[in-house]
Structures are given as C-alpha cells and as structure tokens.
Amino acid sequence: MSVYKTLVRERRHQEALRLPLPLPTPEADLWNRTLSPSPLSFSTSNSCGTDNLSDLEKLVILGHGSGGTVYKVRHRKTSAVYALKVLRFGKDVAAMAEQQAAQEAEILRQVDSQFVVRCHGVFDHGFTDIYGGGDLCFIMEYMEAGSLHDVLRTRRRLPEKLISVMAQRVLEGLNYLHSMQIVHRDIKPSNLLINNKGEIKIADFGVSRVGRCTARERDSSMGTCAYMSPERFDPEGWNGDCSDGFAGDVWSLGVVVLECHVGHFPLIGQEQKPDWTTLMCAICFGERVQMPETASPEFRNFVWRCLEKDWRMRGTVKELLVHPFVTKDNSGFSEELVGYALHC
Numbered sequence: 001m002s003v004y005k006t007l008v009r010e011r012r013h014q015e016a017l018r019l020p021l022p023l024p025t026p027e028a029d030l031w032n033r034t035l036s037p038s039p040l041s042f043s044t045s046n047s048c049g050t051d052n053l054s055d056l057e058k059l060v061i062l063g064h065g066s067g068g069t070v071y072k073v074r075h076r077k078t079s080a081v082y083a084l085k086v087l088r089f090g091k092d093v094a095a096m097a098e099q100q101a102a103q104e105a106e107i108l109r110q111v112d113s114q115f116v117v118r119c120h121g122v123f124d125h126g127f128t129d130i131y132g133g134g135d136l137c138f139i140m141e142y143m144e145a146g147s148l149h150d151v152l153r154t155r156r157r158l159p160e161k162l163i164s165v166m167a168q169r170v171l172e173g174l175n176y177l178h179s180m181q182i183v184h185r186d187i188k189p190s191n192l193l194i195n196n197k198g199e200i201k202i203a204d205f206g207v208s209r210v211g212r213c214t215a216r217e218r219d220s221s222m223g224t225c226a227y228m229s230p231e232r233f234d235p236e237g238w239n240g241d242c243s244d245g246f247a248g249d250v251w252s253l254g255v256v257v258l259e260c261h262v263g264h265f266p267l268i269g270q271e272q273k274p275d276w277t278t279l280m281c282a283i284c285f286g287e288r289v290q291m292p293e294t295a296s297p298e299f300r301n302f303v304w305r306c307l308e309k310d311w312r313m314r315g316t317v318k319e320l321l322v323h324p325f326v327t328k329d330n331s332g333f334s335e336e337l338v339g340y341a342l343h344c
C-alpha cells in the first residue's frame with residue numbers, strides 16, 4: 001500500500017454493515033442517485049457460478065489494502081481462478097460509510113468494460129464466515145501480473161512507450177466510467193492492475209462517486225491525498241465546489257504518468273516527507289512541475305495538460321484520448337508490459 005496514503009477510508013474500519021444493495025438501475029438513473037437504506041443480506045446473482053463462498057478454495061494472499069485482504073482463490077468445480085477481496089469493518093459505523101460501501105457494490109455490479117477489473121459477484125456478511133467473517137466480499141477478475149505499484153516498486157521507471165500504452169487504457173477506462181457519471185476519485189498505481197496479456201485495468205471503487213459529491217463527502221477528503229487534485233485538496237482556493245469531479249481523475253492520471261517516468265512520487269522531492277502539509281503546498285501552490293530531461297515533447301505536453309492546476313483549463317479525457325502521446329503506434333508494447341510485470 002502506498003506510503004503516501006494518509007487519509008484512508010473511514011468506512012473500512014467500521015462495524016458490520018447491513019448493506020443496501022439496490023437492483024441495477026438504468027444508466028440515466030445513476031446521476032445523484034440516493035441509495036435506499038433498507039438492509040438486505042444476500043449474495044448477488046453472479047457470473048462465476050457460485051452462491052456460496054465455500055466453493056472457492058483459498059490459494060494465497062495477493063495483498064492487503066486499507067480495509068481488507070485480497071486472496072487468490074480457485075473455484076472448486078470449474079477451476080477458474082479469481083481474486084477475492086474481503087473487506088472488514090470496525091465498530092461505530094457511520095451512515096455515510098454504509099452508503100459508500102453500498103455505492104461501491106452497486107458500481108461494481110453496473111460496470112462492464114474491458115478497461116475496468118470485472119466483478120463477478122458480491123457477498124455481504126452472513127456468507128463470509130469462511131473468510132474470517134469479512135463484512136463484504138467481491139469476487140473479482142484475477143489480474144495475474146499484479147498492480148502498477150508492484151511494477152514500479154521493482155522497476156522504478158518505465159519506458160515512455162509503455163507509459164503511453166498504460167495512459168491510453170486508463171483514459172479509455174475513465175471515458176467509460178465518466179460516461180456513466182462515475183468519478184473514480186482514487187486513481188493511483190496500486191489501483192491499476194495488469195493481467196497476463198499486459199492489459200491495464202482500473203480497480204477499486206471504494207471512494208468512487210456516482211454524480212456530484214455532497215459537501216459532506218467532500219469534507220471527508222476520502223481517497224489518497226498524494227494523487228488528489230488541487231480542487232479536491234482545497235475546494236475554496238480552486239473553485240472545487242463547481243467541479244463535477246471528472247477533472248480530478250485526469251489530474252491523478254497525470255501524477256501516475258509522471259511517476260512512471262521519474263521513478264518516484266513526482267510532486268515533492270525524494271528527501272521530503274509526504275505529510276499532508278507538504279503535499280498540500282506542492283499540489284495547490286507548487287510551481288509548474290519540472291519534466292525529466294529525457295522526456296519527449298509529447299510526454300511533456302500530455303503531463304502538463306493533466307497537471308493544469310485550474311480544473312477548468314485542464315485537459316479533458318476526450319481531448320487526451322486523441323493526444324499524440326497516446327495515439328502513437330504502440331503495438332506490441334502491451335506484451336512488453338507483461339514482461340515487466342511478471343518478472344518483477
């Protein structure tokens with residue numbers, strides 16, 4: 001998990017939830033949808049052919065996040081392999097935390113894109129004893145090569161062509177999510193997963209929103225602050241109250257892209273401690289970010305368009321999808337990404 005994470009998800013340390021999991025709604029309904037508070041304890045109908053977690057054999061732990069553990073599991077009958085994300089909640093559940101968890105489950109049930117890690121089913125408590133009594137389990141598509149964070153930890157830097165492939169796919173994923181009015185709000189290397197074909201996909205909707213945030217949600221500052229845009233960090237200073245949030249995902253992608261080039265978190269010096277004040281100063285008041293000398297003009301321009309402090313001036317996903325940095329011929333580079341990832 002990233003060392004920069006200082007603001008974590010409140011909801012994932014809170015008491016067992018009785019999750020309201022509403023039935024899927026048409027796309028249009030997603031905007032500003034309020035979730036029903038009626039508790040519902042069930043496993044979803046799912047696409048991996050199980051309504052019982054005991055059908056899944058635990059193989060290894062893939063990783064730990066702020067709220068739980070991700071296991072590699074195998075379906076005993078079909079032998080299909082999945083990643084099972086088990087979330088646990090602490091005591092003192094807040095209403096907002098409960099809503100956020102329901103929102104994550106709902107988003108996962110709705111999204112269906114080759115650029116987003118697929119969720120095959122959701123189980124809430126009552127079904128999860130076999131996994132230590134977790135409160136919510138997501139059966140996810142298994143991404144064999146792990147996360148971009150894992151790759152950067154061992155490789156440090158990636159060649160521009162690979163960064164371009166990664167950026168293009170994340171933009172496609174954001175384009176899809178934004179078309180459904182979903183703002184991811186936590187784009188960072190550990191939430192970008194890679195499969196054995198070298199395809200990068202967006203994962204983890206733990207702090208995502210459908211539609212605009214309420215003031216209360218904004219105040220809770222959920223997400224990883226190192227990758228947060230100026231308007232999320234300081235809504236008053238950067239007119240964040242008027243933002244629909246989509247531009248914040250573009251900023252985060254810009255930070256990730258630059259990080260892949262320079263080999264460390266790029267907005268503060270390597271000698272600086274990534275505490276809240278340092279990050280706030282760098283993100284909201286820092287000079288325009290310096291580019292590595294070896295960066296191509298296309299790379300520089302792409303990153304500057306993403307890291308424009310004023311969200312109204314920042315590049316949009318649609319604009320960046322046709323930016324020369326991502327429209328270059330990168331055929332064959334996905335396979336190279338697998339090599340990078342699998343041999344770390």
Ligand SMILES: Nc1ncnc2c1ncn2[C@@H]1O[C@H](COP(=O)(O)OP(=O)(O)OP(=O)(O)O)[C@@H](O)[C@H]1O
Nearest residue numbers: 001062063064065066070083140141142143147190
């Ligand atoms: N679908 C998946 N396939 C393969 N590995 C996965 C999958 N989902 C998660 N992982 C691994 O498990 C780790 C933990 O994931 P998780 O989403 O719980 O936390 P995180 O994103 O690293 O941190 P946080 O939850 O604090 O943001 C990831 O970094 C990744 O290495």
